Amino acid sequence: MSYDRCVRCGSCLKICPIFDAMGEEQYSPRGKTYLLQIMDQIEQDPEAAKEFRRLLFMCTMCGRCKETCSSDVDLLAIWHEQRGKSIREHPDEFAYLKPLQEALENVQNIYGLDPEDRAMFWLDELEDEIPGLADKVYEPGKKAEVMVFIGCLMSFRSSQLDVLRALLTTLWKSGTDYLVMGAEEFCCGHPLYLIGNDEGAIELRKHNKAVIEDAGAKKVITCCPGCLIQLKQYHDLGDIEALHHTQFFDMMYDELPTYKAEKPFAYHDPCELHRILEIKKEPRSLMDKMHVDYRDIEPTCCGGGGLLRITDPNLSDIIIQMRAASQHLKDTTVLTCCPSCREQLLSNELKTRDIIELVSEIIEEVGE
Numbered sequence: 001m002s003y004d005r006c007v008r009c010g011s012c013l014k015i016c017p018i019f020d021a022m023g024e025e026q027y028s029p030r031g032k033t034y035l036l037q038i039m040d041q042i043e044q045d046p047e048a049a050k051e052f053r054r055l056l057f058m059c060t061m062c063g064r065c066k067e068t069c070s071s072d073v074d075l076l077a078i079w080h081e082q083r084g085k086s087i088r089e090h091p092d093e094f095a096y097l098k099p100l101q102e103a104l105e106n107v108q109n110i111y112g113l114d115p116e117d118r119a120m121f122w123l124d125e126l127e128d129e130i131p132g133l134a135d136k137v138y139e140p141g142k143k144a145e146v147m148v149f150i151g152c153l154m155s156f157r158s159s160q161l162d163v164l165r166a167l168l169t170t171l172w173k174s175g176t177d178y179l180v181m182g183a184e185e186f187c188c189g190h191p192l193y194l195i196g197n198d199e200g201a202i203e204l205r206k207h208n209k210a211v212i213e214d215a216g217a218k219k220v221i222t223c224c225p226g227c228l229i230q231l232k233q234y235h236d237l238g239d240i241e242a243l244h245h246t247q248f249f250d251m252m253y254d255e256l257p258t259y260k261a262e263k264p265f266a267y268h269d270p271c272e273l274h275r276i277l278e279i280k281k282e283p284r285s286l287m288d289k290m291h292v293d294y295r296d297i298e299p300t301c302c303g304g305g306g307l308l309r310i311t312d313p314n315l316s317d318i319i320i321q322m323r324a325a326s327q328h329l330k331d332t333t334v335l336t337c338c339p340s341c342r343e344q345l346l347s348n349e350l351k352t353r354d355i356i357e358l359v360s361e362i363i364e365e366v367g368e
């Protein structure tokens with residue numbers, strides 16, 4: 001196992017948001033890796049083994065430890081595998097994750113809501129503003145070049161409506177031939193993947209793949225980096241290209257009008273986008289095309305990843321509060337491009353906007 005390669009250099013301590021918040025070795029990637037190396041001993045003590053399993057879910061799966069490790073320890077793969085093993089072997093300790101798993105099995109979304117409502121809420125809100133929107137919902141037989149994968153968060157949460165409005169307005173104004181999946185969109189499977197339940201995600205992916213193929217789409221786009229990981233790496237989409245919305249619009253626009261703001265933004269790189277998918281250039285290119293005044297902040301996690309908001313909400317709050325203080329985010333607007341980061345920022349009363357909101361605004365302003 002790759003954890004045997006850990007030489008305890010300590011590089012991963014300094015950059016782990018969990019260690020930063022908790023300050024003790026056992027919360028760090030190095031500490032957990034060491035515990036794995038001595039697992040035979042740990043397993044002699046059921047309480048210690050149980051505590052180790054709890055520690056595994058105190059992690060945002062941000063991937064910064066893996067990126068930092070020069071001994072090639074694949075820490076993300078280790079957390080993924082160990083999480084799955086823990087839940088399979090000790091389901092009672094993870095009963096709090098059961099409602100999520102059941103919701104995904106029964107109604108294919110993380111909220112346990114009626115699948116028919118996937119497009120209902122935002123369609124009611126937006127159909128008067130965006131001509132022809134109701135016709136853009138997939139039904140068998142409808143075809144389009146681009147399939148928009150909206151994802152559970154953006155489909156069901158009113159806090160995401162402004163981003164959805166901006167995305168759909170920009171698609172309309174740019175004349176893009178697109179469809180959204182509506183009730184036929186199933187969760188991408190990322191929440192199950194994050195808890196190491198690969199089996200559970202297979203059926204969800206199969207259904208999404210069939211719908212995307214049936215629509216004849218050449219591209220599938222999404223605002224959610226977690227959904228994008230699943231679409232790109234696990235949906236087996238063949239020649240159909242899966243893109244983040246910043247990639248799609250960066251390819252579409254060679255230039256854009258200048259976006260004028262009163263104060264500079266702070267740009268927060270979503271971990272799953274810039275570190276796991278290595279998509280760093282396109283969000284910046286899009287901002288640069290609008291001459292957006294922004295500063296980069298330390299590329300560390302907002303605390304909302306890895307299902308930490310479910311597994312340890314207090315720790316998740318501590319991480320974003322520490323980040324807000326160290327990166328001076330209280331008096332600024334945080335620009336980002338991930339619905340999950342957005343939820344985390346908003347729930348801690350930080351101002352945030354998605355890059356697509358700026359694109360949509362500037363296009364409307366100049367009447368393109």
Ligand code: SF4
Nearest residue numbers: 006007009010012069
């Ligand atoms: S960076 Fe890698 S080798 Fe160094 S302590 Fe962390 S896991 Fe071990």
Ligand code: SF4
Nearest residue numbers: 016059060062063065
């Ligand atoms: S994935 Fe992120 S939160 Fe988890 S151990 Fe690594 S650096 Fe820490």
